[in-house]
Amino acid sequence: MKKEPEFCQFQEALGILVGKWKPVILVHLLNDGTQRFSVLKRKMPGITQRMLTKQLRELEDEDIIQRVIYPEIPPKVEYSITEYGRSLEPILEAMHEWGSSHVARKQAEEPGAQEEKLS
Amino acid sequence: MKKEPEFCQFQEALGILVGKWKPVILVHLLNDGTQRFSVLKRKMPGITQRMLTKQLRELEDEDIIQRVIYPEIPPKVEYSITEYGRSLEPILEAMHEWGSSHVARKQAEEPGAQEEKLS
DNA sequence: GCCATTGGTACCCTCGAGGGAACTATACCA
DNA sequence: TGGTATAGTTCCCTCGAGGGTACCAATGGC
Helix, strand or coil, X not given: CCCCHHHCCHHHHHHHHCCCCHHHHHHHHHHHCXXXXXXXXXXXXXXXXXXXXXXXXXXXXCCCEEEEEECCCCCEEEEEEXXXXXXXXXXXXXXXXXXXXXXXXXXXXXXXXXXXXXX | CXXXXXXXXXXXXXXXXXXXXXXXXXXXXXXXXXXXXXHHXXXXXXXXXXXXHHHHHHHHHCCCEEEEEECCCCCEEEEEECHHHHCCHHHHHHHHHHHHHHHHHHHHHCCCCCCHHXX
């Protein structure tokens, strides 16, 4: 598996994951399974309808999630991870793990001001 | 390892990896070891001095890479991955792998469209 | 008639990442 | 005396991601 930087495909994965809400959306769908729009929205305090719709559309366009519309009134739309989207899990897993230790490290670094700097 | 979305740490990893040139820089340093500024720049066609400096500084601020200045004229500055930066490798690895299959998938999807991408 | 519900869309704005171009310092070389 | 090399910095600009607000359609409940 040669990684030639000129052709590295990180950007492909990054391009899909980058988006303020995308990773969060994916985790919700991965953890809790199929969910409708309003439920998803309630689980993400701070997000607006506009943004949620936008991020969901982008993920759908990449075939990462699936959108099912039920012809009811009021509308009912359910989102779920696709098989393909599930293949992103290792990346999310790796990032979550790294992120956790990164946070721990940062907290250990600056507990207040200076501590064991005395040599 | 519970992943609570409210507290998910993806953003930590993403925040460090996001940046048009950061993954590429990291791969170069991971693959080829310590390198000076000009060499790095030559390996990244299209990047400007300004941008390379900026991205390197940001990675340095996060303790992902190390900067060593030799007091010579003309200046000599060498960059290398830190131990800590090396811990990002699994993520890059996972993203590269996923990205590669993603590209393959896209090409299989639209056989007539993408051609000159193989250059 | 009036309102709530659900999943959107349309319009407009802000802010920062990315980037282009020019300038800097210092020493060596011809 | 001017040119070259290296690693920057400064100033200014563009463009798009993100976001705020308002509006819509169709139905059921009072």
